[in-house]
Each structure stands twice: as C-alpha cells, then as structure tokens.
Amino acid sequence: MVVAREYPGLFITLEGGDGVGKTTQSEILRDRIEAAGRRTLTTLEPGGTELGLSIRELLLHGQHVSPRAEALLYAADRAHHIATVVRPALAAGTVVIQDRYLDSSIAYQGAGRDLQPDEIRDLSLWATNSLLPDITILLDAPTAVAAARVAFEKGAPDRLEAEKDDFHDRVRAKYRELAAAEPERWVVIDATRPIDVVATQIAEYVLPRVNQRPSAPE
Ligand code: TYD
DSSP: OOOOOOSSSEEEEEEOSTTSOHHHHHHHHHHHHHHTTOOEEEEESSOSSHHHHHHHHHHHHSSOOOHHHHHHHHHHHHHHHIIIIIHHHHHTTOEEEEEOOHHHHIIIIIIITTSOHHHHHHHHHHHTTSOOOSEEEEEEOOHHHHHHHHHHHHSSOOTTTTSOHHHHHHHHHHHHHHHHHOTTTEEEEETTSOHHHHHHHHHHHHHHHHHHSOOOOO
C-alpha cells in the first residue's frame, strides 16, 4: 500500500549493485539540488546512525550471518535510521538523498539470499512504518563491470561484495524487475557511461521534480 505523502520534503534513494557509483552520484546530485536553493541531507544504509554504524560493522566485516538474521539486522538499522534521521528531515522540508534503502534488502536478501522478496519488503515496511521513496534511481551496470570497479577502487571486498557473480546477477535482475513493476517511482540509468553523463541524466530527471515541491520555510 502506498501511503499519501505527509511531509514537505522529498525522499530520493539511489540503488544498484556494488561498484556502480552511487556515492559519487549522490554527492553530485546533492550539489546540484543545493545550487537550486533547496536544503539537502545525504545519508546511507547501513550505517546512517551511531547504532547503525555498529550494525554495519557486524554485517560487513564480522563473521558469517545467517540469511534471516542478516535481513533483520538490515531492517533494524533501517528502522532506527528512518525514525531518528530521515523522517525528521522530511518533516522539516529537506530533500533527503539516500544511498540504499529497502529495495537493497529486496534485491540482496530477497533475491540474492533466496528469501521471499515480498516478506523482505513487508519487513522493511513494518520497520519504517511504510515509508516509500518519492524517487528511486537505479544505477544499472552488468555484474562484471561493477565487480571490476570494486576490485580497482576498494582493495579487500566486504562480506557482501565477496559473494559470487551469480549472487550479483540475481541482485541486478531483481532491481530491474522492481523498477519495471513501479515505473512511477523508479528511473533506470545506464551506469556504464562516464560519471558526468550519468550525473546529467540523473539531474534532468530529479531537478524538475524537486522544483515541483514547495520549499519549506527556512
Ligand atoms: P554499501 O555501503 O552501499 O556498499 P557499496 O558502496 O559497495 O555499494 O552497502 C554495503 C553492502 O550492504 C552492499 O554490499 C549491499 C549490502 N546491503 C544489503 O545486502 N541489504 C541492504 O538492505 C542494504 C542497505 C545493503
């Protein structure tokens, strides 16, 4: 169920496999939205709060985590982050640009780990009291391209990045399926193009929508 928007802000999420450039693009988008005169907040999951940083460490750099425990930990990080950071910002009229949200759980835990994607979605909706993004940007790239970037940029992969290619292929396929099923929320961008080309495509989609939202009083 899509709940009517009850806040003056705008909630934008970036999604995609590991190494598709979400962090770089969220910073460029933030600068462009601020240049248009709107207050922004860039944030991320997992790890957008103090509690979340501890959960992130457990998830990405700890020992083996069983699939259902993994899903619950991502949902716990999300519940706290949305309640204490994102909802207050949206209520204050801020444009929130968030690196990963519930669609990451549907793709990684639902499709990657082979849990039930619908159950994973419901878990996140429960955790967040049914907050869905206004805009979700899928940075789409073949697994091999993204994996090469991860290897080049980051050194040792974390626990999820180290999964085999067929895991990442399932994640990508799920993202594309989610985007196709809900085109009014998603925009799919080819992330194999140069950074500035991708940034321009994102801005051309997002900025008119930001401008449609009334500015909150400063
Ligand atoms: P992130 O910090 O975005 O890594 P990257 O910059 O490499 O994309 O996310 C960390 C990892 O956590 C990433 O491999 C995806 C995974 N993840 C999930 O499996 N489920 C989730 O709900 C979220 C938010 C992330």
